[in-house]
Amino acid sequence: MKLKRVTAVLLAGVMAMGLVACGSGSDTAADTTTSTSTATDTADDSESSDLLGSADATIHLKVGTTTAPDGHYVLGLVEMQKKLEEYSNGEMTLDIYPNSALGGESDMMDAVSMGTQDMVLSSTGPIPDFSSATDNWATLDLPYLFETAEDAYKVLDGEIGQSLLDEFQGSGIKAIGFWENGFRELTNNTKEVATPADLAGMKIRTMENAVHMATYTALGATPTAMAWGEIFSALQQGTVDGQENPLAIILTAKVYEVQKYITMIDLFYSPCVLMINEDIYNNFTDEQKEAFDKAAEDGKVAERQISQELASSARATMEAEGVVFTDVNKDEWVAAVQSVYDDASLKIDQDLLAKIKAETGK
Numbered sequence: 001m002k003l004k005r006v007t008a009v010l011l012a013g014v015m016a017m018g019l020v021a022c023g024s025g026s027d028t029a030a031d032t033t034t035s036t037s038t039a040t041d042t043a044d045d046s047e048s049s050d051l052l053g054s055a056d057a058t059i060h061l062k063v064g065t066t067t068a069p070d071g072h073y074v075l076g077l078v079e080m081q082k083k084l085e086e087y088s089n090g091e092m093t094l095d096i097y098p099n100s101a102l103g104g105e106s107d108m109m110d111a112v113s114m115g116t117q118d119m120v121l122s123s124t125g126p127i128p129d130f131s132s133a134t135d136n137w138a139t140l141d142l143p144y145l146f147e148t149a150e151d152a153y154k155v156l157d158g159e160i161g162q163s164l165l166d167e168f169q170g171s172g173i174k175a176i177g178f179w180e181n182g183f184r185e186l187t188n189n190t191k192e193v194a195t196p197a198d199l200a201g202m203k204i205r206t207m208e209n210a211v212h213m214a215t216y217t218a219l220g221a222t223p224t225a226m227a228w229g230e231i232f233s234a235l236q237q238g239t240v241d242g243q244e245n246p247l248a249i250i251l252t253a254k255v256y257e258v259q260k261y262i263t264m265i266d267l268f269y270s271p272c273v274l275m276i277n278e279d280i281y282n283n284f285t286d287e288q289k290e291a292f293d294k295a296a297e298d299g300k301v302a303e304r305q306i307s308q309e310l311a312s313s314a315r316a317t318m319e320a321e322g323v324v325f326t327d328v329n330k331d332e333w334v335a336a337v338q339s340v341y342d343d344a345s346l347k348i349d350q351d352l353l354a355k356i357k358a359e360t361g362k
Contacts, residue, residue, distance in 0.1 A: 053081050053093025059288070061276070062095045063119035064102030066228045071252040072310055073121050073272065074098045076179060076303020083298045087291035094119070104227040106130075106208065112277050113172030119276045123181050125207035127273065128347070133167045136349035139356070140164070141211035143337040144330075146269040149180070149308065151360045156271055160355055165273075174281045176296050180307040181270035182246025187259035190241050192326050194263070196220055196336040205231055205243035211346055212244075212268065218337050235259065246270060247318075248310035256318045263326045265333055274300070 051069065053060055067073040074096060081094040102108055102117060106126040111117035113130075128138040139145075146152040155161060156178040165175040186193060186204070193199060199221040206212040208225040216223035224240050234240045235258045242259065244267065250256055274296055284292060315325055341348065356362075 051078065051081075051096035051098065053095055054085055054090060056090055057085060057088075057093035059088075059092040060095050061092070061118040061280070062097065062102070063121060064097045064100075064108045064117060065121045066100045066105060067098060067249060068252045069098045071098070072180070072182075072248045072303055072307040075306045076299050077121060079302035080295045080299025084291060084295035087294050088288065092288060092291060100227075100229040104229055106227075109173065109275065112275055115172065115277050115279060117277070118280055119274070121179060121272055121274050123207065123270055123272045125209040125212070125270075128210070129208075131171055133171065135347045136352055137164060137167075138209075138211050138347050139349045139352045140271065141209055141268060142348065142353070143211075143215045143267050143340060144334050145356065146360065147362075149183075149269065149304075152269045152271065153304075155356050155359050158359070160352070160359060168275070168278075170278075172278050173275045174278045176274040176276060176293070177300050178271045179274055179300050180304045181272045182248050182307050182311055183266040184244045184246055184268045184270050185250065186242060186244045186263040186265050186267070187250060187255060188242030188261050188263075189235065189259050190261070192261055192263075192324060194326050194328055195332060202242060203240040205234060205240045211340065211348075214343055214346055215267065215337050215340050218339050219333070220336075231255070232258065244268075246307070246311065247314035248307050251310060251314040251317060256321060256323045260322070261324050261326065262318070263328060265328055266330065267333070267337075 051074070063077060065073045065077065077094060077096045081096065085093050102120075103111065105120070105122040106129070108117060108120040109122055109126055109130055112120050124137060124140055127134050128136075128141070146155070161178055165177070168175040188202065188204075190202065191198070193202075196219045199216075199219050202221050203224050204216050204221045205226045206216055206223045208227065213223040213225060224234075226234060226240070231243055232255075235243065235255075242261075243255065245253075245255065247262075250259075250262065256262070276292075281289070281292070319325060340346065341353075
């Protein structure tokens with residue numbers, strides 16, 4: 001399958017340099033060497049070194065993510081790591097690399113598809129641009145598609161979600177399941193934002209996602225697509241006025257230290273997807289597949305619970321640090337983004353949208 005974002009020359013050059021990016025400020029696909037079937041990998045930064053699996057395991061799967069070591073993605077992967085070692089009788093484990101140590105999400109997806117990285121836990125942001133077969137994943141990024149996380153779980157854990165995961169077949173990636181990013185809230189360091197009108201002229205960082213950018217345009221803002229690793233310098237330098245992310249990420253990545261105002265708009269429900277190189281998974285024995293699948297399911301359940309717990313406590317924690325929260329009349333925001341649903345350029349799958357609405361009763 002032809003990938004839209006394959007950057008083989010770039011990846012090869014970066015791997016040859018042997019650099020490893022550290023911390024939130026990096027978005028380089030710096031170390032995408034596969035660690036499958038080796039127990040000798042060592043982490044290249046101090047944050048990752050504490051997240052390596054058991055040295056006694058004979059199959060080490062290198063998994064990358066962009067979130068902080070204490071973030072919900074990583075904590076969920078730690079639970080999967082423990083369960084994988086248990087279910088495989090110590091044969092299999094995960095080596096977890098947080099904070100974009102293996103690159104940005106698009107880079108890591110490309111690396112997994114080409115077999116130069118084993119696994120990635122990525123938001124759905126880059127998926128619509130991954131290949132022609134995943135175009136209709138853009139439908140999941142529509143604003144106010146899901147009112148509650150439970151609505152999202154009902155869709156994503158059922159036939160609709162499985163059909164979307166199956167669209168990766170033959171791409172070099174096997175999509176395992178939907179984990180959770182969360183409802184995305186708006187932050188800025190300029191003023192309280194209560195209505196869409198308050199966003200006029202403000203530059204807001206979004207994921208590299210056409211639906212999200214169109215949504216912020218409809219709200220009157222100037223969206224600026226930017227990889228996660230670039231956010232902090234952009235916020236500190238005033239390249240953008242604000243950004244949007246779930247509270248769990250705003251808290252654990254300490255975005256609130258450079259953004260005083262948070263507006264509770266719940267604009268998008270953002271899932272994330274656990275992915276593994278297709279050939280690696282297919283070469284597992286039946287027993288290894290069973291252990292991997294069970295561990296992934298347990299990791300998903302744990303990660304979702306961690307996400308909910310972080311989101312429920314994050315507001316009080318950040319308010320104690322002086323962050324100003326603004327609640328909104330959500331109906332006003334819903335009305336302001338309806339044009340996005342009819343934007344033909346966004347490749348929204350109307351049949352899929354109808355199925356989702358039928359499933360959630362909207």
